[in-house]
Amino acid sequence: MTPAARLSAAMQILDRYLAGSPAEQALTNWGRGSRFAGSGDRNAVRDLVFDAIRCRRSHAALGGGETGRGLILGGLRAAGGDPAPLFTGEGHAPAPLRPEDDGRPPEAGAEALDYPDWLAPALAADLGADLPAIMDLLRHRAPVFLRVNRNRGTRDAAIAALAADDIQTEPHPLAETALRVTANARRIQASDAYSSGLVELQDAASQAVIAALPLVDGLRVLDYCAGGGGKALAMAAAARLRLLAHDADPRRMRDLPERARRAGAKISLLDTAQLAGQPPFDLVLADVPCSGSGSWRRAPEGKWLLTPERLADLCRLQAQILRDVAPLLRPGGWLAYATCSLLAQENEAQIAAFLAANPGWTRQSERRLTPLEGGDGFFVAVLRRDSRR
Numbered sequence: 554m555t556p557a558a559r560l561s562a563a564m565q566i567l568d569r570y571l572a573g574s575p576a577e578q579a580l581t582n583w584g585r586g587s588r589f590a591g592s593g594d595r596n597a598v599r600d601l602v603f604d605a606i607r608c609r610r611s612h613a614a615l616g617g618g619e620t621g622r623g624l625i626l627g628g629l630r631a632a633g634g635d636p637a638p639l640f641t642g643e644g645h646a647p648a649p650l651r652p653e654d655d656g657r658p659p660e661a662g663a664e665a666l667d668y669p670d671w672l673a674p675a676l677a678a679d680l681g682a683d684l685p686a687i688m689d690l691l692r693h694r695a696p697v698f699l700r701v702n703r704n705r706g707t708r709d710a711a712i713a714a715l716a717a718d719d720i721q722t723e724p725h726p727l728a729e730t731a732l733r734v735t736a737n738a739r740r741i742q743a744s745d746a747y748s749s750g751l752v753e754l755q756d757a758a759s760q761a762v763i764a765a766l767p768l769v770d771g772l773r774v775l776d777y778c779a780g781g782g783g784k785a786l787a788m789a790a791a792a793r794l795r796l797l798a799h800d801a802d803p804r805r806m807r808d809l810p811e812r813a814r815r816a817g818a819k820i821s822l823l824d825t826a827q828l829a830g831q832p833p834f835d836l837v838l839a840d841v842p843c844s845g846s847g848s849w850r851r852a853p854e855g856k857w858l859l860t861p862e863r864l865a866d867l868c869r870l871q872a873q874i875l876r877d878v879a880p881l882l883r884p885g886g887w888l889a890y891a892t893c894s895l896l897a898q899e900n901e902a903q904i905a906a907f908l909a910a911n912p913g914w915t916r917q918s919e920r921r922l923t924p925l926e927g928g929d930g931f932f933v934a935v936l937r938r939d940s941r942r
């Protein structure tokens with residue numbers, strides 16, 4: 554495909570996305586109907602689509618409207634390029650520029666930095682002077698991070714194994730297990746280091762969350778919101794645990810047995826009925842559903858799907874999960890609460906409310922990570938149940 558034909562394809566996919574289709578589905582449908590597109594074309598079109606969603610407001614302003622065409626035009630203008638030589642209408646190129654394609658500079662603030670107006674007061678209160686820098690990072694592609702699986706080898710061994718497949722990495726200060734990929738990230742899943750379980754894809758801040766937990770050999774641990782199991786696998790590599798995983802939607806854990814096998818980890822899956830008869834746990838991790846505001850650069854559709862009502866529902870669910878999880882711990886046990894949110898109402902405020910309502914608990918640690926530290930935005934609090942209760 555020519556560069557101009559890739560732009561046309563991205564516009565078509567973005568129009569479907571703007572009409573309500575999830576971006577992945579629109580990309581898949583386009584891919585099925587475009588057998589002529591090679592892997593380079595598919596990757597390039599995908600990047601154009603997700604860059605446009607990350608910068609939806611500012612690119613729409615620069616491109617003359619919130620349409621596939623407007624978003625792509627705005628992206629070209631934001632990068633300092635002249636769209637005219639690509640917009641020729643020849644072959645599969647987009648139609649030539651028209652007066653209505655004229656854009657305007659985005660307004661400073663939420664439009665220029667691509668976040669919803671209704672969230673501006675909360676983000677300003679919670680992020681203070683860091684707000685513009687954090688929002689700007691969230692409108693760019695995320696770095697690729699790997700977690701070294703210490704059950705399979707050392708960090709140096711992982712760096713060398715990846716280099717043998719021409720994948721360049723460097724250690725990252727957020728976690729001792731974290732490697733930032735500096736070249737050839739697209740080769741990871743085909744590499745020996747990945748297929749042998751020596752490395753796993755995981756954000757560096759997500760790894761820092763696990764490093765904040767008091768994990769020692771022998772603990773009986775429950776990952777209560779295990780999902781695909783990213784954090785369960787990281788816990789399994791941090792100490793020799795008796796590790797169980799649960800999710801309200803067990804289908805979310807479908808890949809976990811295979812991922813655990815690759816990693817050399819033993820993780821037992823529990824459905825909600827099985828949870829009821831369990832003896833108390835030493836540690837429970839509740840990596841709760843949240844706004845995802847810390848990982849908008851990885852999952853940018855979430856930025857525009859979030860509404861005040863949805864955020865209020867999430868906060869209610871988070872408080873409910875804290876209430877549900879607390880009785881699962883033994884006296885003296887640890888409850889770890891984590892989100893990938895930057896919003897205090899999902900983080901510090903949830904912990905404060907739980908502690909106010911539950912005098913038998915104390916806060917052992919609390920940490921908020923923002924993209925300024927290199928990884929996604931995350932929050933983790935570790936609470937301890939009074940040993941006499």
Ligand SMILES: C[S@@+](CC[C@H](N)C(=O)[O-])C[C@H]1O[C@@H](n2cnc3c(N)ncnc32)[C@H](O)[C@@H]1O
Pocket residue numbers: 777778779780781782783784785799800801802805840841842843874
């Ligand atoms: C943030 S995701 C977990 C991500 C996962 N821990 C990881 O690191 O890959 C939150 C998960 O919580 C699950 N969930 C939602 N409501 C729940 C509930 N009431 N009890 C347990 N899990 C719940 C969702 O199905 C979802 O998989």
